[in-house]
Amino acid sequence: MTATHADLSPQMKGVVAMILAALLLTLNDAISKYLTETYPVGQVIALRQLCSMLVILPYIHWVSGWRAISVTNRTGMGIRALCFVATTGFIVLSFSLLPLALVTAIAFASPIFVVALSRLFAGEHVSRRRWLAVVAGFLGVLIIVRPGGSDFAPILIFPVLAALSAGVRDVVTRRLSRTDSSIGILFWSTLAVVASTSLTAVWGWNPVPPAAAAWLVLNGILGGCAHFLIIESLRLGDASLVAPFRYTGLLWATILGFLIWGQFPDNWTILGALVLVASGVYIIERQAHGRN
Numbered sequence: 001m002t003a004t005h006a007d008l009s010p011q012m013k014g015v016v017a018m019i020l021a022a023l024l025l026t027l028n029d030a031i032s033k034y035l036t037e038t039y040p041v042g043q044v045i046a047l048r049q050l051c052s053m054l055v056i057l058p059y060i061h062w063v064s065g066w067r068a069i070s071v072t073n074r075t076g077m078g079i080r081a082l083c084f085v086a087t088t089g090f091i092v093l094s095f096s097l098l099p100l101a102l103v104t105a106i107a108f109a110s111p112i113f114v115v116a117l118s119r120l121f122a123g124e125h126v127s128r129r130r131w132l133a134v135v136a137g138f139l140g141v142l143i144i145v146r147p148g149g150s151d152f153a154p155i156l157i158f159p160v161l162a163a164l165s166a167g168v169r170d171v172v173t174r175r176l177s178r179t180d181s182s183i184g185i186l187f188w189s190t191l192a193v194v195a196s197t198s199l200t201a202v203w204g205w206n207p208v209p210p211a212a213a214a215w216l217v218l219n220g221i222l223g224g225c226a227h228f229l230i231i232e233s234l235r236l237g238d239a240s241l242v243a244p245f246r247y248t249g250l251l252w253a254t255i256l257g258f259l260i261w262g263q264f265p266d267n268w269t270i271l272g273a274l275v276l277v278a279s280g281v282y283i284i285e286r287q288a289h290g291r292n
Helices: 010-035 041-064 074-097 100-107 110-121 128-145 154-176 182-203 210-236 239-261 267-288
Strands: none
Touching: 010 041, 010 074, 010 100, 010 210, 010 239, 041 074, 041 182, 041 210, 074 100, 074 154, 074 182, 100 128, 100 154, 100 239, 100 267, 110 128, 110 154, 110 267, 128 154, 128 267, 210 239, 239 267
16 A cells, blocks of 8 residues: 555655755756757856746745845855856856766765865864765765876866865855845845856857747746755755755766767766765765764
8 A cells, every 4th residue: 555645754755855856956957958059058047047036036025025135144145156156157067068967976076075165164073984985075076087097078177166166155055044044045146147147148149939938947947946845855854864865866867868868877987976975975964963
């Protein structure tokens, strides 16, 4: 006898929400990759993030209220916005140049950077075990990128930079969340991306027919819904249980990359991704239980 939705415990609902969030984020990335085949990267980013306002603005108006986007820590908000611009730019550029699963695998290095940067910039204590997990995570990145090898491509630096900037963004967000609301952080960071990438219009944007506009609207909605599901999953379940399911995004990326572009990660990428996932899950588990 199968359990109905009502029979699911909050913990299991959290797991389901995180899996769905990973799927929606991967679909969002796949659509971005598809659109960059026709449109400049800056145009895709600007219009995608503008469409995500279709989710953010109604939430502010009807749920949180406009006071929620008032800024207390202006410096932190500005730094976080710059990091968000860099992360979004590097990740979409990476998707335009590289296979979906490869970029997704390298992007999973961001929790590794968070630990290292937390010690350097936030003064947080990091135990020897977590440093070993960080080293293992960097080893996973090296296995995927293989610098100095015959298959090394310089453009692989872009997803690494995306993971690094995402790590800085997350460290800044930790401190910023003590003074400013989550929806405020998301609103101003999204607005910063739209404003900065809109400047690329001076180099020429391509006309957007109704079919492409529909993809862009869907892209923005998927991104907004995915971030909502991540928040909801962490509200429903323990972080140590639900957060590792974010890594199912690698499975979705592999499936979509194969079905749409006929791309499948090689053995080195799979091995490096496994090392990255293992180190990331270990770090998440220790953080969730308050163990450094």
